[in-house]
Amino acid sequence: MSDAIACIGSGLIGRAWAIVFARAGHDVRLWDENADAPDAARAFAAEMLPELEKLGLIDCSASDALARITPVTTLEEALDGAIHVQESTFERLDVKREVFARLDAIAAPDTVIASSSSALLPSAISEGLEGRHRCMVNHPINPAYLVPAAELVPAPWTDQGLLDRTATMLRAAGMRPIVMQREVDGFVMNRLQGALLHEAFRLVEAGYASAEDVDIGLREGLALRWSFIGPFETIDLNAPGGVRDYVDRYAGIYTDMAAQLGVDWSGEVLDRIETERRAALPEDALATRQAWRDRRLMALAAHKARAAKDIGD
Template identity: 40%
Template sequence: MSKINEVAIIGGGSIGVSFAIIFAGGAQAVRIFEPDTERRAAIETELLAKATAMEPVSGVDAQDVLEKISLSQSLEEAVSGAGLVQECVPEKVELKRAIFQQLSDLVSSDTVIASSSSAIPASESANGLKVEQQTIVAHPGNPPHLLPVIEIVPSPSTDAEIVRAASNFYRSVGMKPVQLKKEIEGFLFNRLQGAMLREAYALVRDGIADVDDIDMVVREGLGKRWFFMGPFEVADLNTRGGIRSHAEKLGPTYERQGAERGQHDPWTPDLVQKVEQQRREILPIDQWEQRVQWRDEQLLKNLAVKNHNGGEQA
């Protein structure tokens, strides 16, 4: 499959406009189709504001970014010649299916159709349609031009070549694609976010703490490490002996906390072994001390920036 140079964005709302900025950094042409007249009129100003704000970080002149982006008069015009179509319409399955149905007659069989959906899997939105094998979910964080991660979720029918082409494209514009092995509601981003948010709500409900106390624990504690590490790396570095030792020491308390919420997901020996094996492939245990030192250096840098900026953030 050849390199993707032209991209269509269907729906110029919050996600569509933000995607246009990041796609324009890599692709040669980005065309947006937005049917709402009022919304269309606002797009150019928003693009300019976002591209200008990005200039100091990207080093790319806002006008150069804007030159690559155009507004199309129709869906057909937007997708003509596009190697990737990023669907960014509201989160309604009928709406997404209707677009995919229309695309069946408008795009070639190797065009990637990527749905930005937060929760509707491709097996639901494209099931039984002509474009079924070329459709994936490519779920961004909000706003995509400032959060590089993008979740690639193929349906069981998606062609592997489409998945590869999509991942290569997102990588080429500076994003960090993560491919899920199977479809699951909420994908990874919202599963992880949801686990914490559910607990936070329950703690407020039960009168354990107020909203800002919980935000403070994340802002001033957990989030400082999550700024540069994921939960597995945090646990691995928190306990001498690595993640196996962490699971032995803290597994039982986490299991009790889960049970209190009606959850039964124990960290069985097989599961811990699988996690440990993957962690040790990334970080051999003889490099553990060095990585702990690296973690501390990152935290120190973060503290120095905060002190330089005058302490508490707004």
């Protein structure tokens, strides 16, 4: 069928993608080198989909979504008529390159081939392939059927039209793609997480705070806001005049830390960030958005309290 998607690799990542695509109405073919893995992935979907239906997290019935997931025994079956291939095999470059070469030889010319790789650059995976223009990374934040962010990373030769098409397809499937302009080691999420983890380890290693205290700082502090607004919107809402006002007021606090990290908060980068923020939220709407943020924080706090009572800490 024209809307079919092939999930190549049926482990933790592949089975999550199968749920994402099936609940969005795509026919999903599951394939894996391990012949037992596709059936196990479908069994996992059969267990999870009713829970998602119960929580209102799918727009169809669990049985309808499950009926769209089909284990297959050959790559040819998986790729027949597929508009998109989501590769989720072992995270090793030689494995990815071999699999991509096989996929490129079989898939139709306009079929996108995307890897779920969390660290390998798409250029390294697809270099030398005849169809390298349709190759990219589509890295989910596990589990993809619960966490909508996914990193779309082009190689230098990836066709922009196919990248845009994939982003549109993901949005229609309920995902929130991060469409990168070019590749970089670690993509976006691992670089952000890595910077945070580096400082978390440093604070503990130097005896400034315990691991639990650092976790409290995120769990009961920054993460409450970050669960629905990002760091740029956070600081944009934390000063009366927005992001530039915040930098003018508070950047000095971070001067020593920024120097250690080689970061300059001023100049061109601030101009770019402020331009993006003002396009997303005019300055005269900051107070309204701040009130919205506070209502969201109240709702999130109430949810956490109910969850702690019903489920436990």
